[in-house]
Amino acid sequence: MNRISLPMAPRGTTPETGRTFSPDPDNAPEEDLREAIAQLGREGEWIVQPVPEPYYEARTKYGRIKKIPFEKTWHHKSCGQCGHIPGYSTSIFWLNRFLGYDYFDPRDQTSCTAWNYYASATSNQVAQAAVAMRNFSAAYETGYYPLIHCGTSFGHYKEVRHELVHNHDLRRKVRDVITKLGRPFVMPEELVHYSEWMYAIRDQLKSRVVVDLSDITATVHPACHYYKLQSGDAIYDPEIYGGQRTAAVTAVVQDLGAHVADYSTWYDCCGFGFRHILVQRDFTRSFATMRKIEVMKEEANPDVVLTHDTGCVTSLDKSQFATQAHGRNVGVPVMSESQFAALAVGAHPFRVAQLHWHSTDYRPLLAKMGIDVEGAWAEFQEDLSKIEKGAMDYLTWDAVL
Amino acid sequence: MLSNLYPEVPLEEKQRLFDQVKADARFEDYLYGCYECGICVAACPSARFYDFSPRKIAQTLAREDIEMFYEQMNDDIWNCSQCFSCVRCPRHNNPGGLITIMREVAVTNGLRSTKEALAGYTRIIYKIMTTGTQVSPDMLQEDAFPDWGPQVKEVASHLDLWRRALPPETLHTTGLSWQVEERTMLELYTIWKLTGVLDMISELDEGLHDIMEEVMDDALEDQGFTIA
Ligand code: SF4
């Protein structure tokens, strides 16, 4: 494929047009679903779980206020993150502990099952909504509030919420299932993605940065399912891309002190494809590298690619090995902004960020951040040897904070 | 141009499948006609690498072109990446969502092309439906992901140890992404049974269905979990 050379210059996060999108919530093209959710709560259709105080007030695409809880969060984990890139979720938990926040990591949680649904369609509307509502119910019963780690879970749950609000028949069927499970029928007041929580805590992190990031250039891949599905409910900020793209990830990375560089294919997906990443990876590899990584390298030459979804980290990270063998212009580490932020405020690259689970070479980045990679690896090896010898069963939180 | 790729399939059968797609509650929310502007195609990753077009999907369904619809059910829908980049459609269509519905109908009706498209995928269906987590650490095997490089081998050879070197207590697992309570799994099985998802699988792969049904029924029975 011959790529057309675009006249792109690294231009930070100010769009070339200089235009700023000033949203007017009173003239939003989409309804505010939360009003309908509250109304259904008043009518006794479901229990609405309120966002716990204190919360942060962020702006969404059309200028509406979204409440983001700081703590008392129930962590809706991601199967892809926990299974294959566990430093992603570990960093989210670690940041909660670092800031002294009360949170809950549940075992009474299933995956949203949307990866499977978008890959194989072996499910249906009622089942998908029942899986979501079972998890919401489980969160409610603990008194903690759902914080959703995966971009796809977040997007899919937003879709499910929209369907449940508008389709009485679906609501009735799903309530029947949940009632049969002996669970309360609960809808959270807001659906919150962890990268929105990262946005909410960015000032607190900024004041505690211990790594000089002024020489670090990052490119950001905004996750499709975060902001394209039910697009009105994603964080936007006039100071970031003139309010024309989601501010998630970028606002945090800039506040930590790194430079975010732009590239022309920012709207493209990562190539994950759900089915493709597992059984048709030629597509994933080609798209992830030719439409994303190579374009980023050519136009922005980043030290790191940052994103906020399970599938995106996986595709953009894992696809580079085979492409590198073809001598193409790839070779840049990929991680979540939670891992990057944890490193910036002093987390251990292996005990917390768990970078050894990633394929791409993160060592040049760590060196540029002034982190002693060899020393950190040696410390981690010591941990492993203690576990192997039975001197400790597991690496504990006490050992990493 | 009329599609004539599947002349052996009676028109009534094609119409029957189309009617099922159209009867889905989401259909009218996902399709409002089509300008043929091609904005969805420009945004579509699959259109760059396959002979595939979300515009054609929207057009076909809007025109109720039954022959072309049947061709797409067999030859196109599994190419979609389900990224939903196409929802920037100025007509507020959701071609990706239409494809989700078409896929569901293809699975429910056990289309041969669907069985082929999902042939290598059934172990994942088994994993998600029986454990509640889709990918597990022990899936990271060199033979499954040869193109991911030597790092996969590195993970596989230290898997148990590396999992124990994770501070979150729920992540000390290898066969599951995190520890899932037994009751939680039983509730998930109940959902699959009550909503007809388990039945859907029998159209796709009878063997897989039978194995899963046995696993679920045994677990539910052992725990005295009854589906009222
Ligand atoms: S959801 Fe499917 S049709 Fe829509 S842009 Fe993505 S790959 Fe293309």
Ligand code: SF4
């Ligand atoms: S973007 Fe919408 S209106 Fe334009 S071709 Fe695609 S489906 Fe049709």
